[in-house]
Amino acid sequence: MTGDRDDTENEARDSPGDPLRYATAYHAPVLCKTVVKGLVTDRAGLYVDGTLGGGGHSAALLDALAPEGKVIGIDQDAEALAAAEARLAGEMERGRFSTLHGNFGDLQRLLEKAGLDVIDGLLLDLGLSSHQLDVAERGFSFMAEGPLDMRMDARGGVSAEAIVNQWSEHELRQLFYEYGEEPRAAKITRALLAARPIETTAALADAIRSAVPTRDEVKTLSRSFQALRIAVNAELERLEQALHAGLAVLRPGGRMAVISYHSLEDRRVKRFFRYGNLRGEPVRDFYGNLITPWRDLTRKPIAPGEDEIAANPRARSARLRLAERVEGPERDS
Numbered sequence: 001m002t003g004d005r006d007d008t009e010n011e012a013r014d015s016p017g018d019p020l021r022y023a024t025a026y027h028a029p030v031l032c033k034t035v036v037k038g039l040v041t042d043r044a045g046l047y048v049d050g051t052l053g054g055g056g057h058s059a060a061l062l063d064a065l066a067p068e069g070k071v072i073g074i075d076q077d078a079e080a081l082a083a084a085e086a087r088l089a090g091e092m093e094r095g096r097f098s099t100l101h102g103n104f105g106d107l108q109r110l111l112e113k114a115g116l117d118v119i120d121g122l123l124l125d126l127g128l129s130s131h132q133l134d135v136a137e138r139g140f141s142f143m144a145e146g147p148l149d150m151r152m153d154a155r156g157g158v159s160a161e162a163i164v165n166q167w168s169e170h171e172l173r174q175l176f177y178e179y180g181e182e183p184r185a186a187k188i189t190r191a192l193l194a195a196r197p198i199e200t201t202a203a204l205a206d207a208i209r210s211a212v213p214t215r216d217e218v219k220t221l222s223r224s225f226q227a228l229r230i231a232v233n234a235e236l237e238r239l240e241q242a243l244h245a246g247l248a249v250l251r252p253g254g255r256m257a258v259i260s261y262h263s264l265e266d267r268r269v270k271r272f273f274r275y276g277n278l279r280g281e282p283v284r285d286f287y288g289n290l291i292t293p294w295r296d297l298t299r300k301p302i303a304p305g306e307d308e309i310a311a312n313p314r315a316r317s318a319r320l321r322l323a324e325r326v327e328g329p330e331r332d333s
């Protein structure tokens with residue numbers, strides 16, 4: 001992993017023994033207890049889990065809420081919705097849990113369609129579930145042979161195969177450089193062009209391996225696959241839309257929690273929670289006080305503790321940030 005990781009807080013993590021409480025074979029939710037504690041301000045409130053996955057965080061939220069508290073789970077992946085709906089069937093029957101199939105970037109539209117405009121909390125646990133990564137047919141992993149797909153929403157959009165085989169040298173180089181923060185972007189791109197047509201994850205991995213020394217293979221493969229995945233799913237654009245949408249739908253005093261897994265995501269969340277904009281530019285009043293719609297609750301992101309990482313190594317790069325919507329423009333002196 002790259003980026004701004006030096007300012008990680010060492011407190012407020014899940015306590016030992018807890019980390020796998022809500023884990024299933026589908027996915028082990030990260031920082032579960034910390035997320036619930038940080039997000040819930042009204043136990044009878046309405047919370048949106050924008051990245052439902054296997055429903056681990058939703059299950060933990062429902063356990064923490066009062067009987068009249070509700071959770072709506074959103075995912076763009078139909079397999080995730082089916083898994084979470086099966087897991088939380090009882091809560092669905094009780095009317096405490098419901099799902100929406102769609103992209104969290106369209107949060108406001110999805111909620112409007114469901115007849116809702118204000119919520120008490122929003123969770124985004126970004127990236128992929130373990131299930132998505134583990135199923136070779138989804139094409140996300142360089143460890144297993146599968147089609148070059150990488151679409152989280154299988155209903156449409158452009159696959160990784162189209163990008164790898166059709167994009168120009170310049171476009172691919174930019175993709176690996178910007179989304180993978182990959183210093184060997186040019187070399188990797190040349191290797192891909194020479195290997196075209198590339199149809200499987202294994203063929204893509206072989207082409208990338210041919211461009212880097214063995215000692216850097218795994219890091220480079222991770223970054224390159226990540227870069228493609230980000231482009232296929234427009235992940236950064238969707239995150240930016242969701243941050244703005246969250247601001248629009250949260251009631252004053254409501255909170256947003258975002259777990260990011262790399263610095264491209266975390267940087268955007270950090271800026272938005274600190275300044276209320278994605279440029280990272282402070283807006284000040286006449287007296288020089290910061291005007292922002294948020295109370296930033298995590299100046300430093302929260303990372304999983306050693307116990308959680310030992311129990312769930314995929315939690316290693318997770319970083320949680322929390323912010324509270326304030327009534328009007330806030331003065332922060």
Ligand SMILES: C[S@@+](CC[C@H](N)C(=O)[O-])C[C@H]1O[C@@H](n2cnc3c(N)ncnc32)[C@H](O)[C@@H]1O
Pocket residue numbers: 027028029030050051052053054055056057058074075076077080102103104105125126127128129130152238239
């Ligand atoms: C890390 S997993 C979430 C796991 C979940 N917190 C749990 O406890 O099982 C991320 C999930 O978010 C979904 N996802 C990612 N980006 C999305 C987006 N833009 N809109 C909707 N769902 C998205 C993925 O399909 C995946 O199921």
